[in-house]
Amino acid sequence: MKKRVFLCALLMLMSCFTVAAQQQSQQPLTFWYEYHVNPGKEDEFLNLVKTVGQPVRDKLMAEGVVLAWGVEAPLLRVPDNATHMIWYSVADYAGVEKVDAAMSEQIAKMTDASAKASAGKKGAAAGGSPMQHMREITDFAKTHDYLTRDLVSGFAPAMPPAGTLPYTRYNFVKVKPGKGVEYRKAWEKYNKPVFDKLAADGTVLAFGLAVEDVRTDGDFTHYVWIATKDLASQDRVRAAFLADRDKRSQEEQEAITHLFTSLTDPDAARSEVTRSLIFHLPSPK
16 A cells, blocks of 8 residues: 555444444454556446455445445556555454455356356357456556554544545554554544544544554555545644644644654655545444
């Protein structure tokens, strides 16, 4: 991800905004599939998601295994970065295993059906298996999977309206070796209170501080994700942080800046904004 994740938390949003405290204590996992879709194949990619993965993830979400899932695309095009990310969130590794098993079963079933259909239509072109289609419409060799864990998260008091397609900003940082605990404490002391207020008034749908639970990328160690209903809300997030810092004395502002720069590699910091193309939460009960 960096590059992202794309690394809802998305990102990656967690599903139950009304039970945020319980999810926070669980530190949910988010699994990301990062793809480089070939130009002109975007619609085919989304159709493949809807016909192959969506039935599986929606069923598991109804059963309480999947907390939320979606598909995102970056707002800014950057050379060598992925074009699309599929993500789903679960409470633990048992959930990852259930999703993986269900997806493998779905792909095998659809592959078998495609083979039987091709055999029954002599002279007709084979329909192709889901994985064949994926290799045709993406640069499959560049596919990168991530498994991330939210260390801290917060949510708006109400579920977003049906049909909401959030924008999510990701801020990637590289914390210096051995400074992870100090960085989290500093983040919770100076940044989380601002996010908590923004979530309480609905400006932010959800936010979190996350890490790769299985380390595959050396470009970052931590990332912050901020999901909002629209891009205009990101302006209000920026304004809230500026106001929080401005109300402090010059000495305190300098101390905060020094603290975070002493804990991280500022040159390694990167940001990304994505838009949701698909965003599914459990139906309210």
